[in-house]
Amino acid sequence: METVTVRDTLHNSLDIRQAEGDATSMPAKIQAQKTNVHYGDKHALKDVVLDVREGEVTSFIGPSGCGKSTFLRCLNRMNDTIDGCRVSGTVLMDGEDIYDPKIDVVQLRARVGMVFQKPNPFPKSIYDNVAYGPRIHGLAANKDELDEIVLISLEKAGLLAEVKDRMDSPGTGLSGGQQQRLCIARAIAVNPEVILMDEPCSALDPIATAKIEELIDELRENYTIVIVTHSMQQAARVSQRTAFFHLGELIEVGDTEQIFTNPKHKLTQGYITGRFG
Amino acid sequence: MSEMTKEALRGGAHTRELVAAGIRRRYRAERRFRLFGLTAIVSALVFMLLLFVSIIGKGYTAFLQTEIRLPIHYDVQVIDPQGLRDAAEMRRANYGKLYRDGIRSLFPDVESRQDKRKLNSLVSSGATFEIRDEVVKNPALIGKSQEIWVPASDDVDMFVKGKIDRTSPENERRMTDLEIAWIDALVADHRIETRFNWRFFTQGDSREPELSGIWGAAVGSFLTMLVTLLLSFPLGVATAVYLEEFAPKNRWTDIIEVNINNLAAIPSIVFGLLGLAVFLQFFGLPRSATVVGGLVLTLMTLPTIIIAARVSLKSVPPSIREAALGLGASKMQMVTNDVLPLAMPGILTGTIIGMGRALGETAPLLMIGMVAFIVDVPGGFSDPATVLPVQIYIWADSAERAFVERTSAAIIVLLTFLILMNAAAVYLRSKFERRW
Ligand SMILES: Nc1ncnc2c1ncn2[C@@H]1O[C@H](COP(=O)(O)OP(=O)(O)OP(=O)(O)O)[C@@H](O)[C@H]1O
Ligand SMILES: [Mg+2]
Numbered sequence: 001m002e003t004v005t006v007r008d009t010l011h012n013s014l015d016i017r018q019a020e021g022d023a024t025s026m027p028a029k030i031q032a033q034k035t036n037v038h039y040g041d042k043h044a045l046k047d048v049v050l051d052v053r054e055g056e057v058t059s060f061i062g063p064s065g066c067g068k069s070t071f072l073r074c075l076n077r078m079n080d081t082i083d084g085c086r087v088s089g090t091v092l093m094d095g096e097d098i099y100d101p102k103i104d105v106v107q108l109r110a111r112v113g114m115v116f117q118k119p120n121p122f123p124k125s126i127y128d129n130v131a132y133g134p135r136i137h138g139l140a141a142n143k144d145e146l147d148e149i150v151l152i153s154l155e156k157a158g159l160l161a162e163v164k165d166r167m168d169s170p171g172t173g174l175s176g177g178q179q180q181r182l183c184i185a186r187a188i189a190v191n192p193e194v195i196l197m198d199e200p201c202s203a204l205d206p207i208a209t210a211k212i213e214e215l216i217d218e219l220r221e222n223y224t225i226v227i228v229t230h231s232m233q234q235a236a237r238v239s240q241r242t243a244f245f246h247l248g249e250l251i252e253v254g255d256t257e258q259i260f261t262n263p264k265h266k267l268t269q270g271y272i273t274g275r276f277g
Numbered sequence: 278m279s280e281m282t283k284e285a286l287r288g289g290a291h292t293r294e295l296v297a298a299g300i301r302r303r304y305r306a307e308r309r310f311r312l313f314g315l316t317a318i319v320s321a322l323v324f325m326l327l328l329f330v331s332i333i334g335k336g337y338t339a340f341l342q343t344e345i346r347l348p349i350h351y352d353v354q355v356i357d358p359q360g361l362r363d364a365a366e367m368r369r370a371n372y373g374k375l376y377r378d379g380i381r382s383l384f385p386d387v388e389s390r391q392d393k394r395k396l397n398s399l400v401s402s403g404a405t406f407e408i409r410d411e412v413v414k415n416p417a418l419i420g421k422s423q424e425i426w427v428p429a430s431d432d433v434d435m436f437v438k439g440k441i442d443r444t445s446p447e448n449e450r451r452m453t454d455l456e457i458a459w460i461d462a463l464v465a466d467h468r469i470e471t472r473f474n475w476r477f478f479t480q481g482d483s484r485e486p487e488l489s490g491i492w493g494a495a496v497g498s499f500l501t502m503l504v505t506l507l508l509s510f511p512l513g514v515a516t517a518v519y520l521e522e523f524a525p526k527n528r529w530t531d532i533i534e535v536n537i538n539n540l541a542a543i544p545s546i547v548f549g550l551l552g553l554a555v556f557l558q559f560f561g562l563p564r565s566a567t568v569v570g571g572l573v574l575t576l577m578t579l580p581t582i583i584i585a586a587r588v589s590l591k592s593v594p595p596s597i598r599e600a601a602l603g604l605g606a607s608k609m610q611m612v613t614n615d616v617l618p619l620a621m622p623g624i625l626t627g628t629i630i631g632m633g634r635a636l637g638e639t640a641p642l643l644m645i646g647m648v649a650f651i652v653d654v655p656g657g658f659s660d661p662a663t664v665l666p667v668q669i670y671i672w673a674d675s676a677e678r679a680f681v682e683r684t685s686a687a688i689i690v691l692l693t694f695l696i697l698m699n700a701a702a703v704y705l706r707s708k709f710e711r712r713w
Contacts, residue, residue: 056512083526109605116603120596122615133604136614183600190604 016208025262026262029194029224030075035089037070037079044070048090048250049242052194056215057225059235060258062245063271069117071245072196076112077105093194110137113187117199119179121171121186126163129171129182130154133190149189157185158215177208184215188223195219197227201234213238232272236260244268332692336685340488342474343434344426345400345479347379349408351418362416366630368409376404376427383468384459395456401428401461403476403488426472431486431679434461437471440678451678454491461671477686481652482668483672486679489672493654497567497647498653498694505578505635510628512575513582514617517624520583521590522612541580548577549641554685564646565661573641578631585627589620621709629702633695639666665691 025056029050037045045067052058052075060068070079077098079085098108110133122127130150133139140146150167154160159181163174171182180200187195199210199215216225216238229235235242236256243253244267252265263269314704353360356370377397381387387396404427411425412418432451435441441450443457464471481493516537524530552573562569593616601611617624625632642648647663648671655662663671665687672684 024310078603079598079599102443105417106605109603114603116596116599120594120600122597122600132601132614134457136604136606136610152351186600186604230503 009019017095020159025246026055026081028052028225029054031091031092032071032074033090035071035087035091037074038086038088039082040084044248045074046248050250050253052224052226053241054224055220056239056241057220057239058243059239060226060228060243060245061230061232061235061271062251064230066245067248068245069198070196070248071250072226072228075194075196076109077092077112078109078114080105080136110190111192112189112194112196113192115180115183115187115195115197116201118147119183119200119203120145121178121179121182123170125168126154126171126174126182127167130185132186137190139190152188153185154182156188156215157181158211159174159185177204177211180204180208180212181215184212184219188219192223194224194226198216199228199230202230209234232260244271246271300301313481332685332688336682336687336689338438339477339682339686340474341427341438341471342476343437343469343471345380345429345433346424346426346468346470347376347400347404348382348424349375349410350422351375351420352378353420356412356419364413367413367416372412373402374411375408376400382662383463383466392455393444395453396459398430399433399456399459401430401485401487403428403483403485426470426474427467428487431677432456433469434487435678436460437464437469438682439608446570454628466689469696477683478554481654482650482663483652484650484670486677486683489683491665491668491681491683491687493651494663494665494668494687497570497651498664498691500567500658500662501570501642501664502632502636504568504658505574506628506632508571508575509578509582511627511633514586514624516579516588517583518585518612518617521609522616537583541584544552544579544640545577545638546640546644547675548573549644551576551646552641561663563659565649565651565663566659567662567664568658569645570642570647570664571658573645574635574638577638577641578635581631581634582624582628584632586620586624589623590616590628592623593619618709622706625702625705625709628695629698633698636694636698637666637691639670642667643670665694668685 022239030052032048032050032246035045035048036043050071060072062068068133073079074087074091075093075098077087079087087099091099093108093111097103122132124132127150131140131151134146134149140149151160154163161180162178163182171179174182176202182202184195201212204212213234216227219225227235227239239256241253242256244251244259244263244265246267251264252268254260254264259268260272263272352375355372355374357363357367359366377400380396380400382392387393398703401540407427409423429437431454432441436452436457437460438441441452443450443452446464447454460469476488477490479492481487481489483489518532527642552569556569556572557564562572597615597619598611601615602608606614642664646661649661650664650671651661651663653660669684669687671690672680
């Protein structure tokens, strides 16, 4: 049942893409070279080799606990904040190792934004939420510039129309879907190169999900996006490349179309046909 | 099939019965619990009411002071026989003679030396200084006469306030029949009144109850609290932030944590001894000074603030930290922009609890000499001073009857201080509180 739907969705988007003329093989934005992660004694991620291409949406799929979030968090070094978490191997961004001691984490995270599974707006006004990043990085020279950044970010996140007359009300007072879009706006406001999203729609209803997916598709023009998802339809709808993880290993990575229609690995096939996971 | 349905239904009914029986039990337990809660609250309120009624009942009379209206002649011969109008010279004059002449002029028949002395002692010796200060301030009075109100002695004060029973036998009371007759005559002449006791709120301690005031101790308490707050709040919050947000979690931080918890449990008198050894004997800071008191109380308050601050920092949801770090905030920015403001209400509550304890603390301050008899109101952090609870302790220990009401009055002042502090805490908390 499910695979049929996935295939249908795929074929539809495939048709469109072929009509547009597929631009193949974008340059790699991020290159993971034998990345390993340990939580204490637990080997959570094993020798992952993966390229995230510029200007594309890459989705990570796989059963729960397989290390998708762990790998995602390697890409902006959010794992640094977890006690007992060790990352080894190299992760290159634009050819530069982000785990190099010379790299400033703060700068890295300004270039690689992140949207979390549970919407987590600050208990501040909508405006202050979006202005948070520009303020700490000193991106706006004055109030007018800041206003502009906030408005453009909200606009890009598709939230402006809904909140423009209550910019001063708390961000926590929005609905779940609105909060998630606020978090996306907040990430965009720093003008990152890459946006990481960890199951951004798992707490949302289908309509809010559809809005976010639409948004991801639009954002692809300007940003490189990596998304973790449990919904294969979602992966099929929004991503150009898909990576399948299993028990801390990267099993297979390829064009979304190929992964879903013609997986090379038996585990991938089993997962996308719903035999386990 | 129908058999199975019946079975299932019977099962359903059975479950409902069990639940129903359980529900009655649950409700009973809940009612019982509410009753306990209510009883606890009511008894707490009753005790508080009793405390307030008893203290205010005993203490309010100290806010009034019996005064006597005397005709005073500002005699040039006494004050400034050379006519120099030199302030220092005038301060040395014998002003006691002026009020003694005044009261004797009201009772010209008193002849014997002993009776004269008794008559003089109706008026507080403090009248001397009040007349002197008046004259120094306004030398134009010299040579004139006027009627002024001067404080009565503590015995007269107690008698007028009804605390000495005139029907008891003469040898059992502190007031002879003759003195009572004089007081009655003065009252009949409208020369005795109980008036608002401004001395109580503006003076330091004194051997004479009628001249003693709480202001010295209040200023001492204020300065001590100021030192304590200025040291313990930033230190405590910084420690908590470091331990919670920056320090690696290892054996050392565990040991530090255990020791901070131990410090919070140490009896305060030990901190007093520590203060005596370290601040007075080693660093040679002045005895009885508010700065030393503040330092000692800081030692005592720090653990409380650290523990409260750590708990409230812990209660800030991790998603907020992730949001801030994910946007590229440095750890310091995360702490100051997001975590601290959210933890502030809890930190303030802990601080106020710690400060409240410090304000009421007596034992460690006795160790560093803040129990000395100090008349002057402290003017700075190194001046000798005492604090409110120590003042209460000193007065409660004094023999004079008039100090009893002053003890209660001082307690009222201390409680007022505490209530004001708590009110400030509630206000600040509601100001910092953020809705989610
Ligand atoms: N903070 C942590 N401390 C210890 N182990 C962790 C931690 N976070 C994750 N792990 C372990 O690492 C493995 C991978 O976890 P991860 O969160 O990356 O899985 P996931 O693929 O994102 O799963 P899900 O789809 O459920 O989110 C799991 O076995 C998990 O138990
Ligand atoms: Mg995850």
